[in-house]
Amino acid sequence: MFDELSEKLDGIFGRLRQRGLLTEPMIHEGLRDIRRVLLEADVNFQLVRDFLARVEEKATGERVLKSVSPGQQIVKIVHDELVVLLGERPAPLSVAAIPPTVVMLVGLQGSGKTTTAAKLAKRMIREGRAPALAALDPYRPAAIDQLETLGSEIGVPVLANRAERDVVALSRWAVEQASRGRHRAVILDTAGRLQIDSELMDELRRVRAAVEPMETLLVVDAMIGQEAVRIAQGFHEALDLTGVVLTKLDGDARGGAALSIRGVTGVPVKFVGTGERVDGLEVFDPYRMAGRILQQGDVVGLVEKAQQAFDEDQAKALERKVAKDGRFDLEDFLTVTQQMQKLGPLEGLLKMVPGVNSKLLKQTKVDPKKIRHVEAIILSMTPQERRRPDILNGSRRLRIAKGAGRPVQEVNRLLEQFRQMQKLMKQMKGLGGRMPGLGQLGI
Numbered sequence: 349m350f351d352e353l354s355e356k357l358d359g360i361f362g363r364l365r366q367r368g369l370l371t372e373p374m375i376h377e378g379l380r381d382i383r384r385v386l387l388e389a390d391v392n393f394q395l396v397r398d399f400l401a402r403v404e405e406k407a408t409g410e411r412v413l414k415s416v417s418p419g420q421q422i423v424k425i426v427h428d429e430l431v432v433l434l435g436e437r438p439a440p441l442s443v444a445a446i447p448p449t450v451v452m453l454v455g456l457q458g459s460g461k462t463t464t465a466a467k468l469a470k471r472m473i474r475e476g477r478a479p480a481l482a483a484l485d486p487y488r489p490a491a492i493d494q495l496e497t498l499g500s501e502i503g504v505p506v507l508a509n510r511a512e513r514d515v516v517a518l519s520r521w522a523v524e525q526a527s528r529g530r531h532r533a534v535i536l537d538t539a540g541r542l543q544i545d546s547e548l549m550d551e552l553r554r555v556r557a558a559v560e561p562m563e564t565l566l567v568v569d570a571m572i573g574q575e576a577v578r579i580a581q582g583f584h585e586a587l588d589l590t591g592v593v594l595t596k597l598d599g600d601a602r603g604g605a606a607l608s609i610r611g612v613t614g615v616p617v618k619f620v621g622t623g624e625r626v627d628g629l630e631v632f633d634p635y636r637m638a639g640r641i642l643q644q645g646d647v648v649g650l651v652e653k654a655q656q657a658f659d660e661d662q663a664k665a666l667e668r669k670v671a672k673d674g675r676f677d678l679e680d681f682l683t684v685t686q687q688m689q690k691l692g693p694l695e696g697l698l699k700m701v702p703g704v705n706s707k708l709l710k711q712t713k714v715d716p717k718k719i720r721h722v723e724a725i726i727l728s729m730t731p732q733e734r735r736r737p738d739i740l741n742g743s744r745r746l747r748i749a750k751g752a753g754r755p756v757q758e759v760n761r762l763l764e765q766f767r768q769m770q771k772l773m774k775q776m777k778g779l780g781g782r783m784p785g786l787g788q789l790g791i
């Protein structure tokens with residue numbers, strides 16, 4: 349699917365990885381090559397520029413890991429940024445609280461709506477969601493026939509009403525039928541047009557207002573490259589799309605659309621079509637997709653491991669510092685909190701430490717969502733406050749709370765946790781000077 353792009357990127361990374369040391373001009377040259385192949389793959393120009401700016405910033409600012417080469421580190425940076433560009437994580441279909449979940453498919457003629465409707469229905473059967481398909485193209489009798497053929501192939505009922513010519517009435521009727529038939533989902537297959545015109549958009553808007561779908565998915569053909577991005581923009585402006593299905597990625601699409609749609613429109617790609625048959629549908633997973641494009645899975649894994657080892661080194665350094673001068677300040681607290689989040693709860697380890705009560709154990713469970721708040725609070729302190737938390741009086745706490753945009757109670761709670769951990773550190777020191785040692789976890 350991304351063969352050509354992958355091959356070219358592989359060549360560039362191969363050259364970068366051969367070098368033992370990377371100078372800035374070398375990085376620059378590598379990035380210029382990447383830029384060229386992304387543009388050749390028809391990725392949006394502006395996106396390419398921003399993407400490479402981020403990669404370059406990271407590549408020049410990155411801490412150097414001792415166990416991997418700089419070239420390998422760049423592969424990892426490009427990979428991570430690619431994942432971000434593609435939307436970070438899969439975007440599953442939303443489910444309505446009261447069934448049926450209405451999924452409306454829109455798009456230009458021949459983009460693959462009817463095929464995708466059947467593919468999605470097949471997927472829903474596997475998930476036990478008893479779907480129905482609704483034919484909302486009153487203009488072309490053959491369109492209804494096509495959906496009925498697909499429906500009987502996969503064993504999904506098709507709601508069609510050849511006598512009704514009004515699309516809005518038709519859509520209301522279909523959703524009502526699905527509801528009566530106790531279907532938990534209904535997929536609306538709407539009519540396509542040759543181009544975006546106000547009549548088409550107006551009709552779709554009225555259908556949307558009438559049945560209020562949970563999902564309004566644009567089905568767009570990846571083979572048309574950048575044009576797909578323009579179409580997505582047009583549909584999104586008119587209909588507030590919730591997702592995109594990119595079809596025909598099995599063909600010789602250059603991949604630019606897949607790489608650009610999310611970045612340009614902000615609408616997530618939810619699925620990709622990878623064949624004419626009803627099982628040719630895949631969830632769009634940014635991480636896996638980036639892996640497929642770069643084909644450098646081994647390198648990415650290697651650098652991830654090295655980064656973990658780096659964190660371990662950092663933990664050991666902290667251990668030494670605590671052991672040496674017995675001091676544990678808020679900067680250390682931030683480091684430990686961040687590492688706990690990476691490593692998961694430390695209960696197992698802490699349970700072995702005498703004097704650790706269950707209250708403290710609960711507190712060491714770090715909620716990943718809260719980590720940002722902890723960071724914000726600590727970063728709102730002055731360096732002096734971080735080193736000497738005992739000077740944090742009421743007015744300082746209030747200022748910090750304001751600066752971090754968090755309630756002052758949260759600042760107090762954090763300081764309480766900090767004191768608990770400080771106490772724990774002292775106990776650990778008594779036990780031989782090891783902190784709740786990330787090193788002890790054997791990673």
Ligand SMILES: Nc1nc2c(ncn2[C@@H]2O[C@H](COP(=O)(O)OP(=O)(O)OP(=O)(O)O)[C@@H](O)[C@H]2O)c(=O)[nH]1
Binds near residue numbers: 541623
């Ligand atoms: N190779 C490939 N072909 C696809 C894919 N999705 C759809 N097609 C083909 O594209 C053609 C058009 O598909 P339809 O599902 O009829 O498109 P549509 O959007 O419903 O078309 P209209 O109803 O006329 O607007 C058919 O020949 C499909 O087999 C895909 O993911 N890969």
Ligand SMILES: [Mg+2]
Binds near residue numbers: 491
């Ligand atoms: Mg169709």
